């Protein structure tokens with residue numbers, strides 16, 4: 558991220574422009590300034606899109622799945638929190654905060670959910686609430702990127718707090734939410750309900766195979782040019798278009814010849830023009846640093862040596878982001894999850910796997926794309942066993958502390 562530049566006399570840009578026009582400027586200081594301002598604007602725009610834009614996906618969630626009917630009449634806030642939905646405390650006016658605090662606003666009344674949607678306070682859900690005969694009714698419902706890729710810091714209550722964009726919502730049960738739809742048959746509901754917490758299958762509606770993956774972070778991706786577990790895209794925007802159109806149901810087009818995908822929703826494009834800002838916002842989100850005191854500093858230092866030496870980790874987890882993604886993808890067998898049946902990797906465009914970047918890895922348990930390692934200690938044990946590393950108990954502990962420090 559660029560630092561804001563100090564203010565300076567207003568005449569200078571004009572002088573700069575005149576000199577540039579005369580071919581006299583080589584340093585480009587003013588251009589840098591303009592670039593920084595444009596970049597900041599783009600990031601701000603992208604933040605709004607990431608949090609609040611549905612790309613017109615109400616066509617899917619409202620017109621097809623009719624989720625607004627259920628959410629508006631039968632999902633009270635307690636139920637919503639139980640399926641992992643989060644509430645943005647900063648969107649709540651003081652009287653609502655007080656009402657929730659003293660119990661005068663009921664968290665077991667579906668009308669409260671509608672009121673929260675009206676305040677735009679449910680992270681990742683966008684509702685349209687109309688007042689008919691003095692009664693608030695939810696008439697449209699859509700989803701945004703924040704549904705899966707934001708959570709809150711629980712500062713007000715569990716599930717209610719300040720937004721943490723880019724942090725995967727590992728409490729969310731996307732399948733259970735979709736399964737609320739009255740438009741689905743029992744068989745479909747069974748599949749969606751099987752996904753569980755923090756997992757989603759972004760290929761199920763394409764290939765009919767059921768093998769969900771954990772929702773990854775959308776932070777720490779700056780400088781990584783292979784996106785998704787399988788490196789399907791060279792940039793974030795590729796996958797944002799994929800999800801916005803094929804998963805969220807946004808209006809626009811996604812073509813992916815490698816997977817025989819050619820999908821157009823609606824007659825207008827509400828996705829393409831938003832991708833540059835959306836990407837800029839995600840790339841501006843740094844991986845969160847490990848909280849002080851959350852790991853043993855001396856052990857972590859020793860663990861770095863294990864990571865680079867006896868553990869052999871740096872052979873793939875190399876460079877500043879601890880991934881060789883920009884250099885190569887790997888055959889499926891390089892993932893400790895394989896053999897996986899059915900194989901998620903085999904369903905992708907590349908049919909290869911990307912070495913996971915590890916910055917901020919302390920934050921987003923469980924690990925591996927199937928969530929099979931509950932903790933970083935489990936990760937180390939899996940590698941130690943599967944790769945026959947023969948690390949001592951001390952080495953394994955040190956390596957774990959190092960991972961916790963990243």
Ligand code: HEC
Pocket residue numbers: 700701702703704705706731756757758759770771772773774775778783784785786787793796797798800801805835839
């Ligand atoms: C219903 C949940 C859900 C929603 C909504 C969603 N995603 Fe994702 N996202 C996922 C899952 C699951 C993956 C993992 C897919 C994979 O790696 O194959 C993913 C992967 C990603 C990645 C790749 C991360 C990496 O490490 O390369 C990015 C970036 C991303 N999503 C951004 C977005 C954006 C932006 C939106 C809105 C346009 C969005 N997602 C909407 C679930 C979701």
Ligand code: HEC
Pocket residue numbers: 864868869870871872873874887891892893894910911912913914915918923924925926927936937940941956960
């Ligand atoms: C041959 C290349 C390779 C080596 C060597 C390797 N990794 Fe990995 N690592 C990967 C790949 C590929 C993945 C993604 C696996 C998956 O989810 O399918 C991964 C995933 C991980 C994850 C999970 C990240 C997440 O977001 O869930 C951690 C943690 C990790 N590796 C740590 C290590 C450690 C510690 C070592 C050394 C003991 C190591 N890796 C050695 C390629 C490698």
